[in-house]
Amino acid sequence: MRNLLFFIFICLSFTVYSQAFVYKGVVKDKNKKQLLAFVNIVSDNGRGATTNIDGKFEITLNEKTKYLHLSYIGYEPLTIEVSKSDVVHYIFMQPKTFNLEEVEVFPGINPAHRIIDSVLANRDKNDPKKIKKFSYVSYDKMNITIAADSLMAKDSSLLDTSERKLQSLLKKQDIFLLETVTERKYMAPDLNQETVLATRVSGFKDPVVAFMISQLQSTSFYEPQINILNKSYVNPVSRGSKNKYFFLIEDTTYSKQGDTVFMISFRPKINSLFDGMKGFLYINQNKWAIQNVKAQPPDDSSGIVVKIQQAYKLIDNQWFPFQLNTDITFNNMLIANGDSSYPLIGKGRSYIRDVDLNPKIKRSQFGYHEVEIEEGATNKKGEFWREYRVDSLTAREKETYRVIDSIGKEANFDKLATTVQTLLIGKIPLWVFDFDLDKIIHYNDFEGLYLGMGLHTNERVSKKLILGGFWGYGFKDKSAKYGLDLKLKLHKRSESELNIDIYNTVKASGEVEFFDDKFQSWNTDYFYKFFISRMNKTRGGNINYSFRLRPLRDFKWNVGYTYNNKLAFEDYSFTSSKSQTPITEFNFSEVNIGFRFSFREKVIETTKGQISFGSKYPVIWFNYSAGLLGLGGDFSYNRLDFKVQKTHKINYLGEFTWRLATGFISGEIPASNLYNSRGTFHPLTIYAPFSFSTMRVNEFLSDRYVNIFLTHDFGELLFKFGSFKPQLMLITNIAFGSLDNKANHKNYDFKTLEKGYYESGFLVRKLLNLQVYDLGLGIMYRYGPYSFDDNYKNFAYKISLFYGF
Numbered sequence: 001m002r003n004l005l006f007f008i009f010i011c012l013s014f015t016v017y018s019q020a021f022v023y024k025g026v027v028k029d030k031n032k033k034q035l036l037a038f039v040n041i042v043s044d045n046g047r048g049a050t051t052n053i054d055g056k057f058e059i060t061l062n063e064k065t066k067y068l069h070l071s072y073i074g075y076e077p078l079t080i081e082v083s084k085s086d087v088v089h090y091i092f093m094q095p096k097t098f099n100l101e102e103v104e105v106f107p108g109i110n111p112a113h114r115i116i117d118s119v120l121a122n123r124d125k126n127d128p129k130k131i132k133k134f135s136y137v138s139y140d141k142m143n144i145t146i147a148a149d150s151l152m153a154k155d156s157s158l159l160d161t162s163e164r165k166l167q168s169l170l171k172k173q174d175i176f177l178l179e180t181v182t183e184r185k186y187m188a189p190d191l192n193q194e195t196v197l198a199t200r201v202s203g204f205k206d207p208v209v210a211f212m213i214s215q216l217q218s219t220s221f222y223e224p225q226i227n228i229l230n231k232s233y234v235n236p237v238s239r240g241s242k243n244k245y246f247f248l249i250e251d252t253t254y255s256k257q258g259d260t261v262f263m264i265s266f267r268p269k270i271n272s273l274f275d276g277m278k279g280f281l282y283i284n285q286n287k288w289a290i291q292n293v294k295a296q297p298p299d300d301s302s303g304i305v306v307k308i309q310q311a312y313k314l315i316d317n318q319w320f321p322f323q324l325n326t327d328i329t330f331n332n333m334l335i336a337n338g339d340s341s342y343p344l345i346g347k348g349r350s351y352i353r354d355v356d357l358n359p360k361i362k363r364s365q366f367g368y369h370e371v372e373i374e375e376g377a378t379n380k381k382g383e384f385w386r387e388y389r390v391d392s393l394t395a396r397e398k399e400t401y402r403v404i405d406s407i408g409k410e411a412n413f414d415k416l417a418t419t420v421q422t423l424l425i426g427k428i429p430l431w432v433f434d435f436d437l438d439k440i441i442h443y444n445d446f447e448g449l450y451l452g453m454g455l456h457t458n459e460r461v462s463k464k465l466i467l468g469g470f471w472g473y474g475f476k477d478k479s480a481k482y483g484l485d486l487k488l489k490l491h492k493r494s495e496s497e498l499n500i501d502i503y504n505t506v507k508a509s510g511e512v513e514f515f516d517d518k519f520q521s522w523n524t525d526y527f528y529k530f531f532i533s534r535m536n537k538t539r540g541g542n543i544n545y546s547f548r549l550r551p552l553r554d555f556k557w558n559v560g561y562t563y564n565n566k567l568a569f570e571d572y573s574f575t576s577s578k579s580q581t582p583i584t585e586f587n588f589s590e591v592n593i594g595f596r597f598s599f600r601e602k603v604i605e606t607t608k609g610q611i612s613f614g615s616k617y618p619v620i621w622f623n624y625s626a627g628l629l630g631l632g633g634d635f636s637y638n639r640l641d642f643k644v645q646k647t648h649k650i651n652y653l654g655e656f657t658w659r660l661a662t663g664f665i666s667g668e669i670p671a672s673n674l675y676n677s678r679g680t681f682h683p684l685t686i687y688a689p690f691s692f693s694t695m696r697v698n699e700f701l702s703d704r705y706v707n708i709f710l711t712h713d714f715g716e717l718l719f720k721f722g723s724f725k726p727q728l729m730l731i732t733n734i735a736f737g738s739l740d741n742k743a744n745h746k747n748y749d750f751k752t753l754e755k756g757y758y759e760s761g762f763l764v765r766k767l768l769n770l771q772v773y774d775l776g777l778g779i780m781y782r783y784g785p786y787s788f789d790d791n792y793k794n795f796a797y798k799i800s801l802f803y804g805f
Contacts (some may be wrong), residue, residue: 007574020062021084024710027055027070030092032149037309037325038282038292039072039093040253040263053292053311053323054349062510073265073280084651091515095528112247112264118288119281126289126319127222133187135359137197139388140350142326143397144176147345155259166337173399175344177202180386181380182517185361190600193366196373198380198388203408204417205378216668220321221293225649226277228306231407233275233297234651236266237290244272244652250280260285268298273717274652279540289319302354316357324350332771351390368493368553371604406784409527411542422458426518439470445533445697447506448476456487464489472612472710474506479537481505495550495556509569510701511532512641512663514621515544515558515594525803527688533697536672540588556596562625563632563749564588565655566672573746575668582746586670589633594623595639618646627667637667643675654714659690665703671745675702677735677753687798688779692733694759694796701750702737709733713765729800731780763800776800 027036042048044067059068060084070078075093082087124130148170157162170367181198224239225232236245251263260283267278274441274454279295289312296307309325326348333463334341386392408414419429427434439454452472457465466487473480483503490496508529544560566586568574573582597620602613621643645659663675679695680688686695690709710732716725737753763778782794 002360011617020060021080023059023061023068023084023089024087025055025057025089027072027091027093028052029075030094036075036093037074037294037311038263038280039070040251042071042253043067044069044071048256049742050253053325063389069454071251073263108648110242110247112249112262113242114623115249115262115264115283115288116237116242117245119283119290120239122288123222123237126287128220128318128320129186129190129222131186131188131318131357133185133359133361134355134357135183135185135354135361136352136355137182137388138182138352139390140180140182140244140348141389142178142346143174143400144344144346146170146342147176147329148337151337152681153338160338162338163340172404173396174347175400176404177397177400178204179385179389179771181384185359187361187363187366187368191366192365192370192600193365194371196371196377197609198363198382198383199373200375200401203411203413203703205414219296221290224651226295228297228308232649233277233295234280236279236295237678238651240651244269244274245276246270255284255286255291257286261291275715275717276488282421284319286314287319291319292304293606303332305331314394318357320352320355320357321342322352322355323349324352324791326350349390353388364551364552366553368495368548368550369603370600370612371602372493373605414603427456429458429715434752435460436468436470438474442529444529445531445537446477446508447474447479450474452481456485462596466787471594477506477535480504491547494550494604496547497545499544499546500541501543504539504666505537506535507538507564507566507672508532509536509672510674510698512643512661512675514596514623514641515546515560515592516556516596516621524689527686527801528678528680528691530686531682531691531697532690533798534569536566536569538564538566541548545744554597554599554601558594559591559593561590562592563590566670568670570673571747572671575670575744575746577741577744587632588638588669588673589628589631590625592623592625594621596621618644629700634688635667635669637665637669639666639673640664652717654712654717657709657711657713659707659709661690661705661709663702663705668741668744669703671701671748671750674739676700676738676750677705677707677737677757681796683795684797685799687800692735692757692759693731693761693780693798694794695735696756699751700735700737700753700757701739701745702753703738703739705735705753707733707735724778725769729763729765729778730760731762731778732758732760751786753786756784757786758784761796761798763798765800765802771804773801773803776802 013229027039028034029036035053037051040048041057041059043059043061043065045065045177047059047061049057052055063083063084070080070091070093076094076096078091078093080417092443095666128134129196129421148166149161151167152170153166156167159167159761178201179199180196181199181315183195185193221237222237224235226235231402234241234244234591236780246269249262249266250265253259253263262283264281264283266281268274268276276298277295278298279293281290282292283289283548284291289649293310297305305328307327310321311323312319314324327468328346333344335344342665347583394622422429422434426437428437430724436454436456439452442450450472452470454468454470456468466489469482469484471480471482475636481504483501483505484665485501488498490498540563542560542562544558546556546558550555566588568584568586573584574586576581598615599617601615603610604613625639627633627635627637641663643659645657647657648654649655677695678691678699678702679697679699680691681696689711712730714728718728723779735753739752742752759780759782761778761780763776765775765776766774769777778798778800780796780798783789787794
């Protein structure tokens with residue numbers, strides 16, 4: 001009897017199994033032919049599935065299944081007849097007019113709010129960055145092409161010659177294709193290491209270009225702010241979001257495990273002013289976690305539009321991202337073709353695999369930089385790529401590589417990439433030399449117009465040794481300046497460098513400099529230099545060694561020795577308590593040690609050095625100098641300089657930036673090496689950040705001081721008038737200081753800062769927005785103990801200039 005029952009069971013199982021089949025499909029937008037992620041699919045006998053982030057799905061059906069019912073937010077419901085076939089079925093859904101007008105009225109609490117509250121309550125449990133440590137490998141790919149859907153839909157026989165050529169090109173290939181394989185290791189709270197194992201870029205061999213695609217969006221949707229293409233948006237799943245976002249439960253479905261999944265649409269409330277997004281959240285009731293998300297900025301009519309999709313899955317009872325999609329439409333980069341023009345569009349895909357939520361990693365395994373490129377990453381062969389690619393390259397992608405690689409080799413794209421990188425660090429490459437932009441031309445109130453030339457040998461001569469120098473002439477001070485320098489790169493990854501400089505130049509009196517300051521005339525932080533009117537002729541030189549230590553990679557160190565012979569400015573002279581004989585020539589001999597500390601700074605390697613993507617923590621600079629009496633120097637002193645700066649991105653309020661700068665000098669030294677603050681007053685002139693707009697140049701002198709700079713930028717939160725979006729900035733600057741031995745300084749009219757200096761005001765940016773830069777206007781007002789009795793003297797009127805890069 002038992003054998004008979006077993007036989008019947010096997011027969012029934014075989015019958016059921018023989019009747020079942022797997023239905024495979026891909027769902028697309030009917031008009032734009034875009035892949036649709038997270039579409040709900042239900043058969044007429046109750047089986048269900050959801051398209052993945054690439055619009056693909058598989059569902060097991062039996063022969064009795066006749067129909068599949070598809071539903072998707074923003075599209076007409078669709079029912080299709082099932083055909084038993086092994087082929088992949090392409091299904092097209094029709095978009096419907098989708099307008100989230102705020103007409104829903106809830107008698108009590110919006111039911112979507114209960115779900116959002118549950119997500120917030122469980123946020124720390126589901127946020128991948130709250131895990132103690134993890135590792136994974138990601139495969140990233142981006143295709144860049146021309147968004148010419150309307151052209152591709154036309155009959156080629158009706159097109160003119162240029163349109164036909166473009167249509168034919170786009171049928172065969174994309175414009176650009178790049179791939180990377182990256183290994184990531186993470187330890188809480190924020191220790192991160194990304195190693196680029198392999199990279200391939202059509203037309204290029206430089207690996208930096210390819211890595212950039214993995215930096216386009218956050219890998220977690222649990223941060224208070226979501227970073228997309230280096231811009232921050234308020235996360236709809238963050239504290240206070242219910243007051244700013246409109247949420248609506250659009251549908252409810254079930255996962256394969258039987259968990260309820262709520263589909264919730266979100267968008268900024270009508271007439272709200274903040275940097276928000278619109279899209280859909282798929283919330284799984286299991287641990288109240290984000291399972292899928294689609295998001296984009298609400299205004300997609302101009303500029304660069306970025307759309308992101310993220311998919312999460314349970315791994316060892318922890319929700320973790322496994323695929324990220326990023327679509328970028330460059331509406332401001334149009335390809336003209338006849339009477340029409342089409343924007344460029346990039347489609348990025350990131351697939352996460354080999355996830356380990358308890359890897360055997362130690363802090364000592366993390367490198368000098370957060371992002372490092374493995375040697376040989378550009379030379380990986382087909383076997384390696386086949387292991388990590390989710391799908392094989394299509395014929396279109398193979399053609400893209402073939403054509404663009406050929407063009408890139410002929411046109412030397414890598415040389416162009418190197419040129420761009422060099423320009424970004426302020427140099428112009430030409431043959432075996434890099435010309436320094438800041439040594440060609442600059443302006444200040446002492447030298448007037450400065451014209452000259454500065455150059456250094458580049459990697460064509462040597463990758464380790466760099467020789468250079470400069471010569472220039474100031475037309476106001478009628479003086480030539482010149483110098484020579486040598487740099488020896490000892491170890492690339494630790495940034496170990498030996499620098500030797502000798503010079504005959506001028507140096508600003510009372511200025512504070514840190515070892516990693518790199519003057520760039522277009523950097524707004526250095527606009528204060530335009531106002532410098534007191535400089536000392538200086539002959540001398542220095543030797544410095546800078547480096548990083550692997551266990552303390554957030555520090556960059558510098559040790560050095562400097563000798564300077566300085567001449568007094570105009571008729572200034574200096575006396576001391578030891579000698580009342582006035583002197584006008586000063587010899588400084590000093591040793592120094594300093595560091596820059598940027599906790600968890602994202603630094604990546606490039607062929608031309610390192611590029612920083614910044615840190616979300618305060619950045620600290622410190623320098624200690626000791627004057628050496630008798631070793632070529634006339635003065636014995638100790639000097640401490642300290643600076644810390646941070647920008648806070650505050651939901652619904654904008655960005656608040658503060659900087660604290662302080663210094664202390666013990667010992668009697670001339671004014672040339674004391675502190676004079678940064679006065680940049682002129683009745684109407686350019687605004688110089690981190691300076692005192694109403695303070696007269698060289699008005700104050702100190703041997704100890706504290707400067708505080710406070711700036712709040714509301715961004716586009718307050719004013720929006722169509723494409724006209726002025727930005728309001730509020731500014732307050734404060735200074736305290738003191739000076740011992742005031743009588744030492746002869747023929748110098750100065751004040752001291754014991755009572756405290758105060759100024760406040762505002763700027764309105766983007767009154768004229770030219771994308772590359774914007775112009776604005778502002779007013780600053782001086783008040784407190786050092787204000788003038790004539791009130792009009794306390795005002796300074798400013799023109800603001802900010803760059804868009």
